[in-house]
Amino acid sequence: MQNRISPLLISILAIGIAVLYIPMLVLIVYSFNASALVSVWGGFSTGWYTQLVHNDQILDAAWLSLKIGVIVATGSVILGTLAAIALVRFKAFRGRLLLTGMVNAPLVMPEIVTGITQLLLFVSMLHFFGWPHRGITTIVIAHIAFCSAYVTITVQSRLHGADRSLEEAAMDLGSGPVRAFIDTTLPAIMPALASSWLLSFTLSLDDLVISSFVSGPGASTLPMVIFSKVKLGVSPDVNALASLIIGAVGICVLCAGYLMRRTERRRVLDAQMAER
8 A cells, every 4th residue: 555645744844835935935026126115015126136236334244254154164174073083983081071062062052152151261361362352263263163063963973884994994005094084984974074064154154143242343244234234124135135145055955956966876876886
């Protein structure tokens, strides 16, 4: 007997998708609204996109957020991967329990608590050492601190499933531990590294609470600028910016899905050829 999907489950799924995507569609439609009032349709216009291009405040904030996101994602992947290797490869060492707790704590810690603690840390460091001044540097350090935890958890789960025998075989053939890891284990965990990098980049780009605590003059990220505008009312140029972000994310998701599907097909094909 063929299994059939319950109409109730289909209805719940449809409602969930509608609640998530219908507001996005409405936002995209109203980004082409000629009227400055959200509740009034004044005709089709691309004027808000033109105004967005000439809005230096938003463009500077977007460029700053992108730079911070790239630096944070790269630093988080490096630190998180090293922590994951330590937790997986070294079963017993002094401080392992403390490291495990430190890795998992940022995952459940409220962002406002993290922001306050980071602010107190930077204020104390500035008082005693004269560094760092609140700005881009403090934002990067704070973001790396909580993004590394997500990278560690992701890479750690992938390392548990990696075949250690390949690395041991490479060392038996004369490779050093680092070389053997790069040649055998690193390609196996590369999907986890890529997804961790994207996750860290997204978390950094999206963060508002922690950035608001640790930022300084002249270091306003894109979420901070958008939030300050929305507090005064919905701005049409913000709708245009959000529409562009939604479009860019959609394209990236489609490209990533296509690449993952092609990689999976190639893996299955290689497995079938190996069996022959």
